[in-house]
Amino acid sequence: MRTARGVATLDPVDVGDHICWIAGPGEDTAGPARAFVADGELFGDMVLVLGSAGDAPCGPQSWESLFREVRRGTERAAREGFRALRVLADLSGLAGTETRPDVLARHELRLDALVADSGAILVCRYARAVLTPEAVDQVAGVHPQHLGRGPVGPAFRLFLASRDRWSVSGVVDTEGAETFRTALGELLSSAPVLHLECGDLEFMDSAGMTALAAVARGLPDRRIELHHANATLSRSWSLLGFEHPEIPVELKR
Amino acid sequence: MNHPDTASAAVPAPETGLRHVLFPYADEDGFLAGTVSFVEHALGAGETVVVAVSGPREQLLREALADTGSADGVAFLDAGGISSNPGRLIPVWQSWMEKVAQSGRPVRAISENRWTGRTSAESAELRYHEWLLNRAFAESPVWWLLCPFDTGAVADGTLEALEGCHPLLLGQDGPVPAAGYAEVPYAFEALGDPCDPDEELVFSAGALAAVRERVTLCAARHGLPGDRLRDLLVAVTEVAANSIKYAGGGTLRTWAEDGRVICEVRDGGFIADPMAGRIRPTLDQNGGRGLWLVQQMCDLVQIRTSAENGTVIRLTMGTEGA
Numbered sequence: 142m143r144t145a146r147g148v149a150t151l152d153p154v155d156v157g158d159h160i161c162w163i164a165g166p167g168e169d170t171a172g173p174a175r176a177f178v179a180d181g182e183l184f185g186d187m188v189l190v191l192g193s194a195g196d197a198p199c200g201p202q203s204w205e206s207l208f209r210e211v212r213r214g215t216e217r218a219a220r221e222g223f224r225a226l227r228v229l230a231d232l233s234g235l236a237g238t239e240t241r242p243d244v245l246a247r248h249e250l251r252l253d254a255l256v257a258d259s260g261a262i263l264v265c266r267y268a269r270a271v272l273t274p275e276a277v278d279q280v281a282g283v284h285p286q287h288l289g290r291g292p293v294g295p296a297f298r299l300f301l302a303s304r305d306r307w308s309v310s311g312v313v314d315t316e317g318a319e320t321f322r323t324a325l326g327e328l329l330s331s332a333p334v335l336h337l338e339c340g341d342l343e344f345m346d347s348a349g350m351t352a353l354a355a356v357a358r359g360l361p362d363r364r365i366e367l368h369h370a371n372a373t374l375s376r377s378w379s380l381l382g383f384e385h386p387e388i389p390v391e392l393k394r
Numbered sequence: 395m396n397h398p399d400t401a402s403a404a405v406p407a408p409e410t411g412l413r414h415v416l417f418p419y420a421d422e423d424g425f426l427a428g429t430v431s432f433v434e435h436a437l438g439a440g441e442t443v444v445v446a447v448s449g450p451r452e453q454l455l456r457e458a459l460a461d462t463g464s465a466d467g468v469a470f471l472d473a474g475g476i477s478s479n480p481g482r483l484i485p486v487w488q489s490w491m492e493k494v495a496q497s498g499r500p501v502r503a504i505s506e507n508r509w510t511g512r513t514s515a516e517s518a519e520l521r522y523h524e525w526l527l528n529r530a531f532a533e534s535p536v537w538w539l540l541c542p543f544d545t546g547a548v549a550d551g552t553l554e555a556l557e558g559c560h561p562l563l564l565g566q567d568g569p570v571p572a573a574g575y576a577e578v579p580y581a582f583e584a585l586g587d588p589c590d591p592d593e594e595l596v597f598s599a600g601a602l603a604a605v606r607e608r609v610t611l612c613a614a615r616h617g618l619p620g621d622r623l624r625d626l627l628v629a630v631t632e633v634a635a636n637s638i639k640y641a642g643g644g645t646l647r648t649w650a651e652d653g654r655v656i657c658e659v660r661d662g663g664f665i666a667d668p669m670a671g672r673i674r675p676t677l678d679q680n681g682g683r684g685l686w687l688v689q690q691m692c693d694l695v696q697i698r699t700s701a702e703n704g705t706v707i708r709l710t711m712g713t714e715g716a
Contacts, residue, residue, distance in 0.1 A: 219585055289430070314602050315635040344624055346631045347683040373624040373691075380690045382675060 143257060145285050145298040145310045145341065149179045151264060154286070156225045159256040159300065159358035160268040161284035163277060170266065173288075174229055177264065181227040186262065187218040192231025200231035207235075208255060215259040226261040237271040242279035242320065245253045247327040249283040250299070257301040264288070278320045299324045302338050306368070313349030322352035329356055330362050340369035347381060350374075354383045357390045366388040406634045412525075412531035413538045415569050416560035417543045420555055424540055425451065426458050428564060432540050433459060433594055436502040442494045446471040447542070456503075473506075478521035479515070481689040484530045484672045489617040491537065501537040513652070514595050515710070516694055517552070518583040525580050526668060540564065559619045580668075582698055585708060588658065591649040597634060598643030605646055607635045609657055612648035617713050618655045625691040626711045632684035633707050637661035641704070654693070654699035654712045662704040665697065684708070 151173050154160055164170050174190070181188035182341055191210060192200035201207040207230060216225040236245060249265070256263045267280060278295065281287055284307075285300035296317040302308035307328060313321045329335050345353070357365050370378070370392045378384065378392060419425045423652065429445075433455075436443045445455065445468055452470055459465040476486060487503075494501050509553055524541065531537070541560060545553055557563060559576035609630050613623045626629050630646075637644030637659055644661030671685025689695050694710035 224409075281594075312603070312606075314631050315639075316600065318601055344628055344631075346635070346688050347630055348635070350684060371624065372621050373628060377628065377687060377691075380687060382677055385677055387677065 142303050142306075143300060144302075145300065145308070147289060149289070151288060153181065154180075154262055154264070156260050156262060157257060158286050159253050159261050159284050160262075160264045160286040160288055161281050162264055162288040163269050163272070163281065164266055173236045174185065175266050175267075177227070177229055182331050184227075185224040186227035187214060187221065187223040187225070188229045189214045189226060190230075191228065192234075192266070193273050200234050204235060207232075208251070211252070211255055211259070211261060211263065215261050218261075226259070228261060228263045229266065229292055230263065231266045233266070233268040233271045236267050236276065236280075240271070240273055240276050242276050242390055243274075243323045243327065244274055246279050246283050246320075246324045249280060250324065252292070253283065254301050257303075257328070269271050278317065279323060282317065282320050283324050297321060297342075299328070306336040306338050308341060309340040310343075312343050313345040313352075315346060315348035318346075318348035318352045321349055322356055325353065325356045325365075326359070329365065333363055335365045336368060337365060338368050339371070339374065342371070342374065344371070345377070347377070350378060350381055350383060353390065354381075354388050358388050361387070361389060364391065366390075367392045369394065410529060410533055410536060412528055412534065413536065413562060413564040413569075414528055414560050415538065415540050415564050416556055416572060417540050417542045417564040419542055420545050422454060426454065429455055429540070429542060430438050430458050430462065430464075432502065432504065432538075436538075437464055437558060439500070441500045441502050442469070442497055442577075443467060443502050444471055444490060444502075445504045446468045446473045447504060448473055448508055449506075451506060451542075466523065470588075473508075476511075478609055479689065479692065479694055480516070480520040481672060481695045483523050484669075485532045487672045488529070488530070488674070491531075491534065494533065500535075502540070504540045504541040504542065504545075509543075509552065513694075514583075515586065515696060515708075516712065519696060521555055521696060522580060522582070523530055524556065525553075526672070528559075528561060528577075528686050529541070530669060530672070541632055556599075556676070577701045585696060585698060585706065588647060588649040588656070591647040591658075595646040596643065597638070597646060599638050600642075602631055602634055605630060608646055609648055612650065612657075613711075616650035616655050618711060619713070622711055622713070626655065626657065626709065629691040629709050629711075630690040632688050633659045633709065636684055636716065637663065637705075653712050653714060656711075658705065658706060660706050663699075664701045665699040671695070 178188050189210065211228060214226040252263065281295035282297055283299055285298055286293050297309055297311035297313045299307060299309050367390065375392050403482040417428050419428060433443050444494065459468060461631055509517060543556060553630055554574060557572045558576055560572050561575045562569040563572040597605050606627050609627060613626065634644065641661035641663035644659050648656045649656055669688045675683045675686050692709045693712050696708040
């Protein structure tokens with residue numbers, strides 16, 4: 142089972158990790174990148190750097206080319222006896238071309254599923270300057286891990302926890318509800334049944350639940366199953382009247 | 395005792411709305427005289443009767459109605475299951491009324507609130523609830539609500555305060571307009587002074603996590619257990635989010651007294667609708683769910699709001715559960 146966490150450096154990253162690195166202006170990116178590459182040799186990983194290991198952003202040409210590189214690299218790493226594929230991808234160029242949060246969420250969620258399935262290690266680096274504040278929140282919320290010092294991370298994280306189960310952890314409140322709605326909408330549009338693990342969800346306020354209900358109601362031929370929702374969430378959901386035939390959401394303890 | 399709608403031509407008979415009658419009584423005989431006559435008259439007119447009174451009173455009334463052969467026509471509601479938070483009572487009545495109104499017959503109800511064992515803040519909110527009932531059902535089909543009130547069981551001044559919440563007062567000759575009733579504005583009691591509050595936290599956009607952290611610290615110090623804390627955090631988040639959305643931010647104070655954790659949020663906004671949070675949200679409404687959830691989560695919610703002075707909302711959560 143993959144778990145959400147923040148990391149102060151790239152040293153502790155492990156197989157299956159999908160790390161969000163939003164680099165601020167003037168931040169040293171070359172040092173951590175070199176260390177990440179060096180660790181690849183140490184752990185017997187095949188290393189793939191898409192973009193410069195230094196400051197200049199020159200990452201993949203397209204999201205599809207990134208998916209292709211990761212898939213091929215994973216297969217090759219397995220064939221050649223490496224522990225895993227270790228990727229550092231500078232996505233500032235892609236994000237600079239298309240900054241819409243829903244587009245970023247869609248690609249990152251697909252990447253997360255790919256990383257989880259393939260057992261790769263993927264660090265997605267973005268220059269903060271190319272992202273809108275909404276896009277920063279959106280991108281951070283769809284990675285299970287983020288790189289950053291200090292206790293503050295994304296309010297919630299949505300990621301593939303196990304084979305067919307996505308996880309939402311943290312807090313979904315009014316400040317993150319729109320981001321949550323976007324990410325959830327992207328997930329539900331690609332699966333007939335979305336299993337959402339809520340065991341690590343601290344709570345969701347009315348704005349978050351309204352977002353969840355709206356996504357489900359907007360795709361009536363799909364279904365969302367919430368697993369291990371806590372008592373407060375279950376009660377709130379009922380109190381808000383969302384236990385309704387028009388809202389295909391089922392809460393399972 | 396005369397029945398409410400058979401006496402006193404001075405009583406206005408509106409086409410719609412609640413005929414809300416305060417019925418003070420001094421002893422069990424007085425209680426039975428007023429309530430049995432009310433029930434019998436209603437049943438005689440083919441009306442639906444619902445009763446929500448405390449256990450001992452319910453038993454008393456059941457036995458008296460059995461003696462007169464009237465018990466079968468009366469629906470007794472589980473008063474023990476009714477929330478102690480007065481902010482949740484109007485939707486409970488609305489739900490009951492929707493159900494009983496399906497019969498198509500006029501409705502008469504008896505409801506006796508529990509006034510003993512409440513804090514002064516809870517009693518004040520219960521009085522406000524009684525006053526708000528008139529507004530909540532102003533447009534509904536006509537129905538009668540008789541509110542028995544044991545004058546021997548409460549503090550001096552309570553009866554006078556309650557007269558200000560009921561348009562009608564039941565006396566020996568039937569209902570008469572309550573002299574103290576004021577349609578608007580409601581005279582709120584001032585909020586009590588906080589008991590050694592923590593340092594104030596001024597918050598604005600992006601600070602909901604800090605607000606929750608402050609509440610969590612206070613709750614941990616005073617032993618609020620996990621589920622109750624999570625309920626309180628949801629409620630505080632809703633209130634603080636409203637402050638940010640409508641007033642740009644606010645100020646949080648937290649403290650504890652008598653086994654209760656209290657969170658107070660102040661801001662410069664104004665809540666124009668006194669029914670905010672007391673009406674069950676519909677599936678299609680945009681927003682407006684936050685205060686509803688707050689009322690459902692907390693043991694007590696006190697709201698003081700005006701265009702001149704802004705809004706103060708106090709949320710109370712008992713460490714032992716309501």
